[in-house]
Amino acid sequence: MQVDQAQWWRRAQVAAAVIFAGAALAALIVPAWWLVAILVLSALLFARATSRLATGRIDRAYRLMARIGAGEFAATDDPIDDEPGLRLHRGVARIQRGFSEALAHAEAERDEVRSLLGSVDTGLLSLDEHLRVRSANSVAERLLGLTPGSYRGRFLAEAIREPEFLSFMETSLTSSGALSREIAMGSGGGDTLLVAADPIRAASGQVTGVLVALDDMTRLRRLEQLRTDFAANVSHELRTPITNIKGYLDTLLEVGYDDPAQVSNFLEIAQRNANRLCTLVEDILLLAFLERPGAERQVSLRELPVADVVNDAVEQLASAAAAKSMPIKVQVDAELRFGVDAALATQAILNLISNAIKYAPASTPITIDAALADGIVRIRVGDEGPGIDPIHIPRLFERFYRVESARSRELGGTGLGLSIVKHIAILHGGGVEVSCPEGGGTLFTVCFPRGSRVANHS
Numbered sequence: 442m443q444v445d446q447a448q449w450w451r452r453a454q455v456a457a458a459v460i461f462a463g464a465a466l467a468a469l470i471v472p473a474w475w476l477v478a479i480l481v482l483s484a485l486l487f488a489r490a491t492s493r494l495a496t497g498r499i500d501r502a503y504r505l506m507a508r509i510g511a512g513e514f515a516a517t518d519d520p521i522d523d524e525p526g527l528r529l530h531r532g533v534a535r536i537q538r539g540f541s542e543a544l545a546h547a548e549a550e551r552d553e554v555r556s557l558l559g560s561v562d563t564g565l566l567s568l569d570e571h572l573r574v575r576s577a578n579s580v581a582e583r584l585l586g587l588t589p590g591s592y593r594g595r596f597l598a599e600a601i602r603e604p605e606f607l608s609f610m611e612t613s614l615t616s617s618g619a620l621s622r623e624i625a626m627g628s629g630g631g632d633t634l635l636v637a638a639d640p641i642r643a644a645s646g647q648v649t650g651v652l653v654a655l656d657d658m659t660r661l662r663r664l665e666q667l668r669t670d671f672a673a674n675v676s677h678e679l680r681t682p683i684t685n686i687k688g689y690l691d692t693l694l695e696v697g698y699d700d701p702a703q704v705s706n707f708l709e710i711a712q713r714n715a716n717r718l719c720t721l722v723e724d725i726l727l728l729a730f731l732e733r734p735g736a737e738r739q740v741s742l743r744e745l746p747v748a749d750v751v752n753d754a755v756e757q758l759a760s761a762a763a764a765k766s767m768p769i770k771v772q773v774d775a776e777l778r779f780g781v782d783a784a785l786a787t788q789a790i791l792n793l794i795s796n797a798i799k800y801a802p803a804s805t806p807i808t809i810d811a812a813l814a815d816g817i818v819r820i821r822v823g824d825e826g827p828g829i830d831p832i833h834i835p836r837l838f839e840r841f842y843r844v845e846s847a848r849s850r851e852l853g854g855t856g857l858g859l860s861i862v863k864h865i866a867i868l869h870g871g872g873v874e875v876s877c878p879e880g881g882g883t884l885f886t887v888c889f890p891r892g893s894r895v896a897n898h899s
């Protein structure tokens with residue numbers, strides 16, 4: 442429609458120009474007032490046509506630019522089919538293309554920064570000078586309990602109710618440089634965060650906000666606590682046998698060697714305690730090896746018959762079982778094979794059989810069987826002992842956890858046996874579980890993947 446109008450005006454413009462030229466020629470040849478009138482009229486008509494056409498072009502260009510200004514970078518308009526109009530249209534289209542490209546570039550950069558901030562382990566939070574939240578990455582959302590999409594533009598105090606954190610943010614707004622502090626969230630009952638806050642300054646030096654980095658220290662603190670507990674437990678476990686050895690040797694030196702029976706008795710006690718010390722140190726070293734990062738690269742996996750590993754463990758404990766008249770019944774398919782570190786797998790099964798011998802009554806049988814299901818070899822060691830109260834089961838595989846400490850020590854237990862079984866299984870990509878069947882007794886099941894898969898040690 443607009444194109445038609447433009448054509449109409451151009452035709453009127455051409456007609457006016459022809460009339461104007463004709464009238465001017467006639468006025469030269471035959472001077473007459475009516476010819477002058479025609480001349481003036483056609484000049485007016487020509488001027489009006491030209492101005493209407495120009496105004497129309499400018500209006501359309503203006504409208505298109507207004508749409509671009511409003512963010513419609515993909516806005517288009519019908520091209521104007523005369524030469525000046527086309528040039529104007531092309532100019533506007535060039536501006537439009539420039540804007541559109543600049544916007545796409547800015548959006549790509551923004552997405553890149555966003556994914557970069559989203560992929561770091563540190564929580565990042567940006568606040569304005571009134572402590573309103575500008576942005577936060579997903580780690581900061583998790584650590585501060587911010588609901589995604591709900592906090593932007595809100596005052597931090599509305600989103601977080603942690604007085605120490607809020608007052609630290611206020612302090613950092615007025616500080617001359619970066620500050621950092623460890624803050625226990627949930628008023629001491631939640632995660633411990635290492636909070637680093639750095640004021641953001643404009644070129645004029647005025648503070649325009651704060652950039653906050655958050656690191657979760659909870660896991661680190663928990664690990665430190667575990668290490669401290671472990672050191673305390675080890676010292677405690679070592680002290681008893683060392684004190685015993687020292688005590689009996691001191692007494693022996695004091696009383697002399699006149700009574701051979703007493704000397705032999707004291708030496709036997711010292712030897713028993715020395716053996717206990719050796720077992721304890723060996724268990725601690727084995728556990729330290731199993732828990733070390735990269736331990737999986739130091740084990741040698743071999744494809745073996747499951748029966749060989751089970752029988753090896755049974756043989757090593759044959760005399761202990763015989764001493765308590767406990768038969769060990771093994772039911773393992775000779776064809777069943779798995780990929781394991783032979784020494785470690787034998788150690789895991791040995792620990793389970795040894796516990797059955799220790800805690801089940803004399804003359805009761807121990808049963809061992811193995812089965813393959815879903816690519817996992819499950820080896821079960823069952824006894825007819827007292828079983829384990831379910832309240833102990835969640836902590837049973839922790840280091841130094843014992844149901845009855847005195848009984849375990851009396852039986853020569855270190856409190857590390859089940860923890861070692863668990864770590865050997867995990868190292869192979871498997872696991873261990875315990876159940877107490879209805880008829881009584883305890884049943885441990887240790888699982889190893891059939892293939893030679895070694896777990897990523899964490």
Ligand code: ADP
Binds near residue numbers: 858
């Ligand atoms: P320990 O050296 O004390 O035997 P473990 O880690 O091997 O340490 O076992 C932890 C605790 O689990 C033991 O102290 C014992 O109380 C309990 N336990 C383990 N195996 C059995 C079992 N077969 N029957 C009853 N209790 C068991």
